[in-house]
Amino acid sequence: MCGVCGCGDDSQTTRKHVHVFAQPAPRVIQLELDILSKNNLFAAENRRQFQEQAVLALNLVSSPGSGKTTLLVETIHSLQTDYAIAVIEGDQQTSFDAERIRATGVPAIQINTGKGCHLEADRIGQAWQNLQSCSPDMLFIENVGNLVCPSGFDLGEAHKVVILSVTEGEDKPLKYPDMFHAADLMLLNKIDLLPYLDFDVERCLAYARQVNPALQILLVSAKTAEGMPAWLDWIKQQRLELKPSVEVR
Amino acid sequence: MRFCFESVVAGSIAEGARLEIEQPEALGWCSACQQLMHIEQRFEVCAHCGHFPLEIRQGEQMRIKYLEVL
Incomplete structure (x- = not known):
């Protein structure tokens, strides 16, 4: 409708005057949504399933090369006689890590994140659909090697475990504080190398x-x-x- | 986020949209001396009494507040 004459003529001009069309008023849509809210919804659903099925889900986070996979393989060797274990491996490319895990006899699903630098909760939920038939007692999620982004993405895990190796330098907790703040447990790995390094354990x-x-x-x-x-x-x-009621098998 | 925004909206219904990011001041709360203060880093000690840690009260949030459709 023309804002000058009120006529219903949608054409721009008539013989009498230039029709002026009113701009629609800006419409404000209140969202107040957390940017990560979608991920958090998936994470909450994962957490609900893990709790319902009494699965201990641990999210292992570290920089690349901290020894996460070796640590996980050794952990599986020690626990697999008493517990059913499943693993989700996150890497940008390759299924090297999943193959190392499968060599222990434990089921493992590899997620390749492509251009992504972290695992997200919906991918974990999808992988879990394929692992839960094994009725695991424990699910280890080995995140993409990265000390920054994985700290912000809840996967529904019970705990984040950050692994730092002594070859990385003792200042990493201050340089990448979000990860160390988000974790409940820190493993300082490769301590067999301490005699060869200037790494200051106490300072770290x-x-x-x-x-x-x-x-x-x-x-x-x-x-x-x-x-x-x-x-x-x-x-x-x-x-x-x-x-608390579960008995070790 | 600013860097990606233009590429993401290009060719979409949101082409030409403006992204406005408000950065609220980071505030830490000291439970020992009951004071709220400006902080620069996560692991700062209380500027008044030296207590540690401070509880981060503001500055960590990442929220989409609203869309303004013109």
Whole structure:
């Protein structure tokens, strides 16, 4: 409708005057949505399923090369006689890690994130659909090697476990604080290499606690098995707390 | 986000849309001396009493507040 004459003529001009069409008023649509809300919805559904089925889901996060997969393989070797285990592997490309896990006899699904730098909750939910028929007691999710983005994406896990290796330098907790803040447990890995490095363990732990005073910390070497019993005990304890009535098979 | 926005909206119904990002000040709360203060980093100690850690009260949120359709 013309804003000058009120006629119903939609043409721009008539002989009398230039028709002026009123601009529609800006429409404001209130959203107040968290940017990660969609991921968080999927994560909540994953968490509900894990809790309902008494599955301990751990999200292992670290930079590339921290020894996550070796640690996971050794962990599986130690736990697989007593617990049913399943693994979801996240990498940008290749299924190398899933193949290493499958060599232990445990089911593993590889997720290739392509251009993505982290795992997201809906992909975990899809992978879980294919793993839950194995009725696992524990699900280990090995995230993409990256100390930044995976900290912001809840996958529905019970705990994030951050793995830092002594070859990376003791200042990482301060340089990548979000990850150490989001984790409940930190594993300082490759401690067998300490005699060959200038890595200051006490300083590293102090930095980590500065970022997250509640952070539990264990020193391990997946290669020599030093410190591994405490890590295995921690896992078993989390599983017990998940379902106090469950008996170890 | 600003970098991606133009590419994402190009050729879509949102082509030409403007992205406005408000960055609220980061605020930490000290439970020891009960004060709210401006902070720059996650692991800062209380500027008044040295207590640690501070509870982050503002500045971590990433929310889509509203769409304004013209």
